[in-house]
Amino acid sequence: MSVRFEGVGHKFTEEAWLFRGLTLQLSPGHVYALTGPSGSGKSTLLNLLSRWNSPTEGKVVINVPGRTSWVFQNPHGTPRRSALDHLMLPLLAKGEHTKNARSRSLELLSRFGLREVALREFRALSGGEAQRLMLACGIAVSPGLLLVDEPTAQLDPATAQDVNRAIRELISPETIVVIATHDHETQVACTDHIDLRKYQPFNVPSFVGS
Numbered sequence: 720m721s722v723r724f725e726g727v728g729h730k731f732t733e734e735a736w737l738f739r740g741l742t743l744q745l746s747p748g749h750v751y752a753l754t755g756p757s758g759s760g761k762s763t764l765l766n767l768l769s770r771w772n773s774p775t776e777g778k779v780v781i782n783v784p785g786r787t788s789w790v791f792q793n794p795h796g797t798p799r800r801s802a803l804d805h806l807m808l809p810l811l812a813k814g815e816h817t818k819n820a821r822s823r824s825l826e827l828l829s830r831f832g833l834r835e836v837a838l839r840e841f842r843a844l845s846g847g848e849a850q851r852l853m854l855a856c857g858i859a860v861s862p863g864l865l866l867v868d869e870p871t872a873q874l875d876p877a878t879a880q881d882v883n884r885a886i887r888e889l890i891s892p893e894t895i896v897v898i899a900t901h902d903h904e905t906q907v908a909c910t911d912h913i914d915l916r917k918y919q920p921f922n923v924p925s926f927v928g929s
């Protein structure tokens with residue numbers, strides 16, 4: 720079970736490559752921080768992982784059973800549904816018994832520091848609580864791949880810190896987690912680092928030397 724990038728490069732316009740020569744293997748049990756300057760292609764790489772796009776050159780070989788889950792920068796939930804129900808419903812939909820779904824959901828709420836707000840409606844959660852709930856929901860169904868796009872981008876520093884403390888709870892033997900981020904603290908919380916700057920071709924402006 721792995722994802723392999725074999726000489727992957729991508730560009731949207733004829734001349735400018737976003738990244739090139741990306742060769743690496745991702746494995747379950749790891750949480751990869753994907754970093755790089757704005758516009759370097761972090762979201763594009765997540766889209767390649769989700770199979771929404773194909774690379775311009777090279778291959779992305781995805782050998783991962785199960786579904787792909789996403790967590791986006793803006794937490795989105797059902798306003799009047801409780802935190803507990805946000806976790807339980809996908810587990811029930813997967814066929815779990817109510818008792819098991821409830822105990823697994825409560826265990827996840829504890830791990831993500833949300834046990835005390837289990838019965839609180841989504842609309843009454845703070846920004847940090849809502850984002851931690853999204854991370855818990857993302858990992859709850861044991862996806863093969865969990866793709867997270869800038870989880871702290873919309874949060875103040877103290878709230879971002881709470882979310883970053885929860886990153887390690889995403890480590891799972893069944894899941895490859897990739898988190899695109901500008902936040903150094905998020906990067907430090909992850910187990911591994913993919914730095915897109917290493918794969919950016921050095922584009923010399925055409926007017927140099929002319």
Ligand SMILES: Nc1ncnc2c1ncn2[C@@H]1O[C@H](COP(=O)(O)OP(=O)(O)OP(=O)(O)O)[C@@H](O)[C@H]1O
Nearest residue numbers: 731737755756757758759760761762763764899901
């Ligand atoms: N579908 C598309 N067609 C053309 N250009 C695109 C497309 N998607 C993204 N781009 C361009 O590719 C570049 C990389 O975009 P991407 O969103 O992957 O970068 P990023 O590293 O995630 O940026 P940020 O940190 O600002 O979110 C940007 O210049 C963007 O405008």
